[in-house]
């Protein structure tokens with residue numbers, strides 16, 4: 001094994017990012033750039049009876065105001081009619097096509113002006129009258145509907161296999177718990193706001209867009225505007241965090257493209273921080289029932305998990321909430337169900353560990369409750385129910401080192417210090433609690449393509465239309481390429497974020513390294529073969545390489561690869577695992593919780609770059625800390641709006657909230673999943689963190705909080 005893959009090298013794009021040379025979507029300035037602002041609906045359901053943009057049109061600097069009255073009718077292909085079971089299914093909200101209002105904050109107009117300020121001021125001058133309709137703003141589980149068959153097929157509906165008779169087994173079980181868990185609507189709140197710059201020039205459309213998936217933005221625009229794929233280019237070299245919010249295109253992308261075509265100049269549309277809460281997606285409010293039944297010695301007899309999530313009235317957003325419950329533990333009698341409540345809101349979307357983090361919260365707190373009832377150590381209960389094969393479809397694991405995660409994690413954390421009784425540990429007057437939870441996430445590999453090009457200056461440029469929203473794709477792929485080519489890092493450059501590059505699937509779902517990595521390696525192997533044929537391999541390392549290339553009459557030598565997962569993906573269950581441990585100090589009078597330590601032991605296969613991987617995991621821990629203690633939209637049911645749509649009132653952890661974070665990767669590699677031996681890591685980092693903290697809070701206080709976030713009022 002070469003030294004480059006597996007090295008903790010620093011980000012190759014780090015210097016560009018910290019010196020401001022990295023260009024984000026909103027920072028592209030094509031000649032003649034104009035600025036756009038959105039007019040939003042102030043009601044949550046009904047229709048527009050009257051809209052008057054006269055004043056706005058007369059305001060200084062205004063070039064154009066578009067509403068449903070004068071916006072072009074767009075062809076919106078049939079693709080749009082699929083339910084939103086996949087991020088790729090697109091934007092069913094037909095922007096500015098009619099007078100209908102589906103949620104508060106819905107874009108109902110766009111103003112284009114010479115400056116941003118002029119556009120925003122003019123947007124405030126658009127006069128609107130509405131005919132309100134009955135608004136569905138309550139999360140009312142009585143109104144819930146089953147997920148569609150399309151969602152079920154994608155593994156985002158009720159689990160098809162319902163082993164045994166879970167209800168009867170639960171009824172018969174010696175020890176049982178049956179509880180209700182609630183998680184609020186959560187928002188991604190990436191540092192970089194969503195932004196799109198669109199330019200039409202000679203029939204060619206160029207879009208600079210904050211996205212995790214340039215090819216998807218191109219596909220969406222092809223379908224919405226009815227144009228050919230080769231007339232659209234999407235560019236996005238840098239992403240300032242996204243967490244799943246940029247897997248889909250959102251209405252503002254359509255608005256920017258539409259406005260630019262109408263005004264005949266490039267248009268920039270950047271969402272305000274507040275608009276991010278309405279004009280992109282969010283993690284849906286979800287309520288779950290978990291019923292666990294066990295024998296006295298701890299073997300699970302019954303596992304029932306029922307989830308109800310929210311969606312919009314115009315799209316079905318279903319996520320894999322019940323996947324972790326279906327695979328984590330062995331249990332003969334299991335039943336899961338999943339329903340959705342359509343509401344007058346924008347559509348939810350994947351957010352960091354989508355589904356898995358949600359399902360695991362309820363499951364792992366329930367397991368802790370069961371362990372307490374059984375007077376069994378929480379790790380022992382989990383080990384006793386370890387699944388030797390995946391209970392879902394009864395497949396062998398491609399690899400599963402979860403037992404090592406428990407053992408190694410417990411050792412590092414010092415789990416043996418824990419005395420089982422709640423309120424039994426103290427530090428001064430603070431109550432001390434130790435809690436743990438299992439983390440499980442899918443680890444898929446997707447098809448991917450890449451190119452590798454030897455340039456005349458002796459450097460190799462490797463390209464794929466993937467993205468880097470922060471995990472370090474640039475760095476990891478440079479490592480894989482340099483490693484394969486046998487070249488030092490400075491002679492290799494990896495480029496991404498351009499739809500003219502070889503095709504890639506979403507940069508999400510913890511798939512990038514396992515998917516793009518093999519494509520990069522294959523492209524580099526193919527390039528070596530070509531060089532070997534054309535110049536002789538030693539030429540690559542010769543000091544006069546440049547002359548050799550010229551003499552041979554080439555300007556460059558290029559190779560391409562199309563890589564895809566093998567048959568194994570149907571024969572094995574492919575997952576990443578972790579064991580998460582948290583220590584909290586709780587003030588007994590004020591109910592304030594401080595997370596003093598988190599330890600995570602992870603099985604993510606081979607680690608390409610331990611420094612970046614650790615960074616992913618501590619990011620996940622911090623996100624999980626937010627989920628456990630701070631985050632949540634304050635949903636105003638009268639207005640159908642998020643009352644805290646800003647970073648002052650939507651709380652996320654800051655440095656002062658964060659204690660000691662410890663990350664360890666258990667040794668292993670998974671060649672069945674990917675020839676590089678890697679498994680998915682990123683989203684695993686958030687999984688299991690919130691329940692580990694909730695369980696630690698119970699251990700500290702004896703109070704079982706089943707509704708996130710765990711705020712002080714719930715503890716006193």
Ligand code: MOS
Nearest residue numbers: 243244352508509
């Ligand atoms: Mo991740 S929620 O697939 O960006």
